[in-house]
Amino acid sequence: SQQGEEDPQALSIQEGENATMNCSYKTSINNLQWYRQNSGRGLVHLILIRSNEREKHSGRLRVTLDTSKKSSSLLITASRAADTASYFCATPTGGGNKLTFGTGTQLKVEL
Amino acid sequence: DVKVTQSSRYLVKRTGEKVFLECVQDMDHENMFWYRQDPGLGLRLIYFSYDVKMKEKGDIPEGYSVSREKKERFSLILESASTNQTSMYLCASSKAGGRETQYFGPGTRLLVL
Numbered sequence: 001s002q003q004g005e006e007d008p009q010a011l012s013i014q015e016g017e018n019a020t021m022n023c024s025y026k027t028s029i030n031n032l033q034w035y036r037q038n039s040g041r042g043l044v045h046l047i048l049i050r051s052n053e054r055e056k057h058s059g060r061l062r063v064t065l066d067t068s069k070k071s072s073s074l075l076i077t078a079s080r081a082a083d084t085a086s087y088f089c090a091t092p093t094g095g096g097n098k099l100t101f102g103t104g105t106q107l108k109v110e111l
Numbered sequence: 112d113v114k115v116t117q118s119s120r121y122l123v124k125r126t127g128e129k130v131f132l133e134c135v136q137d138m139d140h141e142n143m144f145w146y147r148q149d150p151g152l153g154l155r156l157i158y159f160s161y162d163v164k165m166k167e168k169g170d171i172p173e174g175y176s177v178s179r180e181k182k183e184r185f186s187l188i189l190e191s192a193s194t195n196q197t198s199m200y201l202c203a204s205s206k207a208g209g210r211e212t213q214y215f216g217p218g219t220r221l222l223v224l
Contacts (some may be wrong), residue, residue, distance in 0.1 A: 031210050042115070042201055042215030043154075050210070088153070090213075097142055097161060097205070098169075099213060103153035 006089060006105040014110055019076045021105040023089030024069075030092065032065055032072050033099065037086045046074075046087075079109045114138070115216040117202050123222045130189040132219050134202030140214075141207040143185035145169075145177060148199040148218075160185055161207065192223045 007022045023032070031050045035043040049056045049065045049072065056063045062075040076083055086106050090099040118133035134143065142161050146154040146169075156169030158177040166177050174196060178186045185204075189196055199220050203213040 042217045045212040098156060098159055101154040
């Protein structure tokens with residue numbers, strides 16, 4: 001199975017609501033990254049959280065990391081239609097140069 | 112800003128054809144990657160290169176080969192395309208090291224008929 005697995009697979013919310021996505025992983029990590037992918041496009045890096053951090057903010061994004069539970073969450077506050085995309089967590093593997101991506105959460109923000 | 116470009120956005124090929132997908136990055140990154148992305152399976156690593164002429168198999172290398180003759184360019188080759196290689200192919204690059212962000216190209220959607 002994937003090192004990182006996101007939950008839920010799909011999420012539909014109204015504009016202005018908050019969206020929360022979760023990621024679970026299996027092995028010890030030194031960091032975890034979140035990426036976003038607009039339909040039919042490449043992935044764009046959103047945020048990296050290190051293993052010694054519990055929470056990190058970037059604009060409307062808030063990421064938490066719980067290494068004891070091997071899980072992370074991505075919160076998007078006050079969502080907008082433009083946030084509609086797939087979101088992936090990624091963890092380092094193979095000596096750290098490589099990343100393993102989860103299967104992603106498809107977020108749809110409706111007007 | 113880092114720029115990763117891929118030679119084609121869309122490609123249609125016939126079974127048995129040799130297919131070349133090219134990727135170029137302009138940030139002097141050591142690492143380059145080829146992934147394929149299929150619905151429900153997420154991104155799967157095909158090959159990884161950490162230096163010129165150096166390569167490492169990823170999770171699904173069968174049916175693919177790669178070439179990295181110059182630092183900025185990483186090519187994915189389908190020696191004899193098959194219909195099960197119809198997919199979205201994504202190239203990425205990153206600096207060497209274990210905490211580096213990967214920068215992705217726009218992707219190539221390949222259809223093999």
